[in-house]
Amino acid sequence: MNLPHDKRDKKDHILDVAEKLFSEFGYDGSSTRHIASEAGVNMAMLNYYFGSKDGLYKATLERRIKNFREQLVNLNEADISSWEKLHRCIDMYVDRVMNNNCFHRIIQRELSLNQRSETTDFITEILLRNVNEVKRIVEEGIKNGTFRKVDIEMTIASIFGTKYYLINSTHIAALMLNKDLQNPQVMEEEIKPRLKAHLNDFLKAHLTKHDI
Amino acid sequence: MNLPHDKRDKKDHILDVAEKLFSEFGYDGSSTRHIASEAGVNMAMLNYYFGSKDGLYKATLERRIKNFREQLVNLNEADISSWEKLHRCIDMYVDRVMNNNCFHRIIQRELSLNQRSETTDFITEILLRNVNEVKRIVEEGIKNGTFRKVDIEMTIASIFGTKYYLINSTHIAALMLNKDLQNPQVMEEEIKPRLKAHLNDFLKAHLTKHDI
DNA sequence: ACAAATCAATCAATCGATTGATTAGTTTTG
DNA sequence: CAAAACTAATCAATCGATTGATTGATTTGT
Known part of the structure; x- marks a missing residue:
């Protein structure tokens, strides 16, 4: 549970944790509470930043896919x-x-x-x-x-x-x-x-x- | 939603449906209600026959694994x-x-x-x-x-x-x-x-x- | 042989827990 | 102070599971 330094880091930190949990337990197997607690943030922050669980999921994908495209x-x-x-x-x-x-x-x-x-x-x-x-x-x-x-x-x-x-x-x-x-x-x-x-x-x- | 003929067929029928849904939506993505309705049986029958959702899941696996072993x-x-x-x-x-x-x-x-x-x-x-x-x-x-x-x-x-x-x-x-x-x-x-x-x-x- | 007892099978209703999501209020920051 | 960041509390919905009641068939007792 590494604490982030600024906002940018924080969103990225959440994405890191979400990506890891999604990969381990799957989408349905990863609850927003689990992700939030593992990332050390309040549950509501996930919706605050990403709108919904689905938004968070897509954000984890798009971050890598963007990198994909560049390569x-x-x-x-x-x-x-x-x-x-x-x-x-x-x-x-x-x-x-x-x-x-x-x-x-x-x-x-x-x-x-x-x-x-x-x-x-x-x-x-x-x-x-x-x-x-x-x-x-x-x-x-x-x-x-x-x-x-x-x-x-x-x-x-x-x-x-x-x-x-x-x-x-x-x-x-x-x-x-x-x-x-x-x-x-x-x-x-x-x-x-x-x-x-x-x-x-x-x-x-x-x-x-x-x-x- | 093929209607089974006897008890044996019915359990097998449920297992068929469960296997299909588990393969499509994953374990967490397949609710017992969905499985039951797709199989055309009452929800309680799943627990009656297989004890729990996990029991149903294992039953689908063990049915094939048994066949596996024989082969x-x-x-x-x-x-x-x-x-x-x-x-x-x-x-x-x-x-x-x-x-x-x-x-x-x-x-x-x-x-x-x-x-x-x-x-x-x-x-x-x-x-x-x-x-x-x-x-x-x-x-x-x-x-x-x-x-x-x-x-x-x-x-x-x-x-x-x-x-x-x-x-x-x-x-x-x-x-x-x-x-x-x-x-x-x-x-x-x-x-x-x-x-x-x-x-x-x-x-x-x-x-x-x-x-x- | 026939009523009584027992059984497995099935159902609708509902349980407590957990889900994703939202609110209303508080703290921080620029 | 105002906007952004954050929190605790709570929402309705859905989850898996269990309940008590009912049915129809089978077994038992006499």
């Missing part, structure tokens, strides 16, 4: 090989996901609920850009003969699914890897480079045209 | 190649997951919540068996020289993550694939064989010892 890079123009594009894309993507794993847990759960809302559509639209970026790179690589012909969509499912498994099935992944995935240092120094290495390694094997 | 096959003894073991394992696994995607959505969400409970531990234990089964096959394949040396745990994360992406990120996956993933027939006739083909294809490329 969107266009690798299309780059005069580099398809391999290099893929390599850089994975590098950026893994960094982004691993550094905001609470946020990604939230949106993952949001997408796994079948109820379609404006929030869901919004998130879907954002994530679809990542998908299409990777898709374009692989398609181009196949077209220019660099890559082997593979099931592109399923390949993408494997790429994105691998990181989903690591950050959304923490319990099992932690037992399997025998690592403490709650520890940020372990994530940063061990898991992140290992995930990058694996994705690059498996994509190399998967996309390379081996002996016919 | 657990030991591929260890089989006198077949590592490739064949892996192939059969994936085949069984994909079938099982795709045929019970509501159930798998529930347990996946359960694992993504950070709160450890007896239910969580129970599920973790079950799923860990699948992980270890695959792990053993790959380890053995590497040891006897059939497979290339790879990051085993990350490879497993890719296998399980791929299906996870398809059934838990339905919105995005559906847009990416341009398929109706809510349609059971599409899942059965198109997605399932395609996923199997992809997993086998990518694992072949990934685990084969190519030119040194």
Whole structure:
């Protein structure tokens, strides 16, 4: 329960706490009272600042999504090989996901609920850009003969699914890897480079045209 | 709202409805009133049959888990190649997951919540068996020289993550694939064989010892 | 064989607790 | 002092759960 220093810090502090609790207990599982007490503020402040619980929820999402948008890079123009594009894309993507794993847990759960809302559509639209970026790179690589012909969509499912498994099935992944995935240092120094290495390694094997 | 014929059918009917709603809205998002009305029974019947909401929840899980246990096959003894073991394992696994995607959505969400409970531990234990089964096959394949040396745990994360992406990120996956993933027939006739083909294809490329 | 007793199944009504939200009043700040 | 920031108290609504009553079928007693 770190006490904030000024107003800006305070709102951000509340958002930090809310994001953490939403990621742990889900939207319905996180009561406004719980969030307020955990953040060390009066319950009414949540409505004062964010209007409603839903407003608070959306605020936690929009804060990250804004950051998301800024980081969107266009690798299309780059005069580099398809391999290099893929390599850089994975590098950026893994960094982004691993550094905001609470946020990604939230949106993952949001997408796994079948109820379609404006929030869901919004998130879907954002994530679809990542998908299409990777898709374009692989398609181009196949077209220019660099890559082997593979099931592109399923390949993408494997790429994105691998990181989903690591950050959304923490319990099992932690037992399997025998690592403490709650520890940020372990994530940063061990898991992140290992995930990058694996994705690059498996994509190399998967996309390379081996002996016919 | 199909009306059941006898008591057994009725309990099963309630479990069917509960499973569907839990998978759609989550545990906290599914009220007992909603479940009861959707199942066409009086609210009190849920407590009468299952003791509590939590009891109903566990009953939905245990019904499938029981089935899970029965399907657990030991591929260890089989006198077949590592490739064949892996192939059969994936085949069984994909079938099982795709045929019970509501159930798998529930347990996946359960694992993504950070709160450890007896239910969580129970599920973790079950799923860990699948992980270890695959792990053993790959380890053995590497040891006897059939497979290339790879990051085993990350490879497993890719296998399980791929299906996870398809059934838990339905919105995005559906847009990416341009398929109706809510349609059971599409899942059965198109997605399932395609996923199997992809997993086998990518694992072949990934685990084969190519030119040194 | 037949009434009495017992049972599981079901219902409407309602319980206390908790939810998100709001109010009216107080303190802080510029 | 006036606006912004904050609080305690309280709101109606909904939550999961329980109650007592009723039904229809089954079992028991004679």
